[in-house]
Amino acid sequence: MFEQDALKAYAEAHFDEAIQLLKTLGQIPAPSHKEDQRASFCQEWLKKQGAGNVRIDKAKNVICRIEGKEPEPVIVVMAHTDVVFPDESRLPLREEDGRLYAPGIGDDTANLVNLLMGAKYLLEQGNRPGPTLLLVANSCEEGLGNLKGSRQILEDYGSRIREWISFDGYLGKCTNRAVGSYRYRVGVSVKGGHSYNDFGRENAIAILAEIIHDLYRIELPAKEKTTCNVGTVEGGTTVNSIAQRASMLYEFRSASQECLEEMKGKFEAVIGKWREQGHEISVEVLGIRPGNGPVDKQRLDALTRANVEVIQSCTREPVAMRTGSTDANIPLSVGIPANTFGTVQGDLAHTREEWIEIESMRAGMMIALQTLGRYCE
DSSP: OOOHHHHHHHHHHHHHHHHHHHHHHHTSOBBTTOHHHHHHHHHHHHHHOOOEEEEETOOOOOEEOOOOSOOEEEEEEEOOOOOOOOSSSSSOOEEEETTTEOTEEEEEEEEHHHHHHHHHHHHOOOOOBBBBEEEEOOOOOOGTTHHHHHHHHHHHHHHGGGEEEEOSSTTTEEEEOOOEEEEEEEEOOOEEEETTTTTSSHHHHHHHHHOOOOOSSOOSSSSEEEEEEEEEEOOOTTTTTESEEEEEEEEEEEEEEHHHHHHHHHHHHHHHHHHHTTEEEEEEEEEEOOOOOOOHHHHHHHHHHHHHHHHHHHHHSSEEEEEEETTTTTHHHHOOEEEEEEOOOOOOOOSOEEETTTHHHHHHHHHHHHHHTTTTO
């Protein structure tokens, strides 16, 4: 554990450096699955800070390993590199009235910067932590990235991981329960034809509409809040054509893995019914985010209390506990205690007008430093 006064002095002395890093990183495009530019930047930046063991894995995670006094257990602390926007050219960024505006500036670029600054401090101090720390700038947290980066970390380190922390979101919120989701693209294909001459033939849009009707009539599990949603519908060509093809994006969500499995069975039953009637129905799995698994409550509560204490000590504000869909879904689903919490104040996440309060980075850097410092003597 590092001295508070030393951490405060470091955060203050390196505040301008952190903001400059944020401005630089915030303009580097990083759509999910295409985080290469940010990954390369983070790797090279960490090397310049003295990281001798930093690599990019096959999922495009940047992993900075800080050896502990024992090689195991492993503590994972991460922040994701990808943003929700598809831009592959320089992202727009502006500073105005004490705020930085840019797509993805708070989700998750500012949190990533605080993680990097925490890594810099550990590398400069040279203190060996008790457990080995994996500081990860991870890929594919957003949308159809399907938590690919976190899955890779779990695959590579598995049971060696004792605790898992993700810096994501805004200050004052901590997620310690996972909302899982199953996402599909459902398509209907028919012969189609002319709206007048071939009237009476099956219409893919009409069939899809009936499938949607059936899906919304599914009785939702009562054990825990469970939701379902049709997010988009596409199909047809012109007003005077019987649609040959139609498709939709469909998902269901719950914090309970049992409820998710129940919903999966009911979804498959609806699709099966329409297939049995002779309809050509395609189903593509777009993403599966697991819900909560068999996490030891005492261990999870202890991790959560420690993180909440750190956040409150830096903000002097209460922390709201949340159930959410984050990188922590992956460890929580297999019983690894995990939290996700933010280190910056801002708003309008997932819009191109997202902003963060520049001054909030002071508290955010302190949160990152104290979080990492807990694992050091």
